[in-house]
Amino acid sequence: MDQFDWKQLLNPEFYILLELGGIKIGLYVVLFIVFAETGLLAGFFLPGDSLLFLCGIYSEALMKEFSTGSDFLNVTFLAASISVMGILGNMLGYWFGSKSGTYLYKREDSFFFKKKYLFQSKDFFEKYGGKAVVFARFLPIFRTFAPVIAGIVAMDKKKFMFYNILGSILWSYVMIFAGHYLHKLFLSQFNIDLTHYIEFIVIGIVLVTTIPVLMKLLKKKA
Template sequence: MEDFNWLQLLNPEFYILLEFGGIKIGLFVVLFIIFAETGLLAGFFLPGDSLLFLAGIYSETLMSQVSLGSDFLNVTVFALLVSLMGILGNMAGYWVGAKSGNYLFNKEDSFFFKKKYLYQSKAFFEKYGNRAIVFARFLPIVRTFAPVIAGIVSMDKKKFMFYNILGSALWSFSMIFAGHYFYAFFLDKFGIDLKHYIEYIVIGIVAVTTLPVLWKILKKRVHIE
């Protein structure tokens, strides 16, 4: 940690390879981030999609201390753990929304809370209804506030849990398995180690996941003007 740079916090690889006292803690850090991003309002700035894709690439490293002896079993159990944390995170977000009511819409902006993201997520929820809980998993920022909105509007708990479990499973398994097997494919077929191109992968994933959101925001502003 002697060469720590604050910019490292924006790099998903930093969390995955994190060690404390010589012990690898990346697995626990990744699981906490998934919970924080989907369950704590302050987690909207944390890496999500890029973190899971890279976690898939580094799944062998992350599961090294709890290896189950099978590559497929290791990545499957890892995806299940991530899915579970995503489910628990959304449950926490729903609880916050249900308990806070409209308080959050009157709350002042801070470094960890931006009211505009709440309104954007509300509009997204109103457009897609219950399905928003699933779709939101694949959209930065929105996935943090969507369960909160669900709690505020008192979405039926059984329906919420169904879409919560479905969305979390689809998100975690698709991103982690994609990272894991794309890495193996490029390494086996072309001799290309994707770990050498992490920066480009992160930039690509961030661009793909955030551009649609930014485009909608820009269109909305232009329309208002």
Template structure:
């Protein structure tokens, strides 16, 4: 039995290939993580975009127990399941924001909660308005707190649900389909199996999704110091 390493928790592939008693539970773990990112306010340390991209690469194995024997249909069903969990997570977060009011602003920082992320998400929401619910899906950390902010400011429920559904569908389908079909393309055209380059893929996706956010924060900090 392979020895467990805590660093594995930072590797999206660990969750996808997870087994319990010899039974593959990767599909259920992925769905839970998607929900937890927003529904449990745990998005700042859980893998998001990289998880879905890799899940797209491994979608055949993830859907093996529920296969329809049609590749496109399998990937579509998987993306819809992920979308559903994203929608439910946002709804939970919105409800919490609406009920908690200013509680989060007075809550002390902990490993699972950082108040600065709440303020950053609030600024993002104020800048983009209702569309922030869609845009936030593609931004780590911000997607965790954007629905909370929507609940706190009492955003219209129907409008929230519209953007919630739209954002979740766009996020899940774009990430999962990209992973699945890019893997197939590289394998068929160049004989390159992207599964052998998982570490590099994760690094690229993390940089692609986080650098713009970090750049904006650093730029704002520099402006304040001036």
């Protein structure tokens, strides 16, 4: 039996290909992670964007037990399932913010919670308003706290749900379809299997999604 390496927890491929007693549970783990990113305030260390991109690449394996026989429908249903979990996670985050928002500002920092991210997300939300719920979906850290901030500032529930649904659908479909069809394109046109370059893909996506965050922080300090 291979020795478990804790570094695997930062590797999106680990979750997708995870097995328990010989049963593939990757799909269920992915759905839980998407929910946990916002619903359980644990998103700052979970591999969100890169996870969805890789879900597109590994969509056939993820949807094996629920295959429709159509490649397009499988990817569509996968993206739809993930978007639903994203919507539910945001709803829980909003509820938590509306019920105990003041508690978060007094809470001490821990491994799962960093107060500074809360304040940064609040500034981001105040700058972009309701659209922040959509924008935050594509930005690590911010997507974790955006629905909480919406709850704290008592954003209109109907308005929040509109942006919540829109953002979750855009995020899941863009990332998953991009991963799925770029993988097919590179394989058919250039004979390049993207599954052999997972580490580079993950690093690339992390850089692309975190650079806007870092630029914002640097401007704020300047």
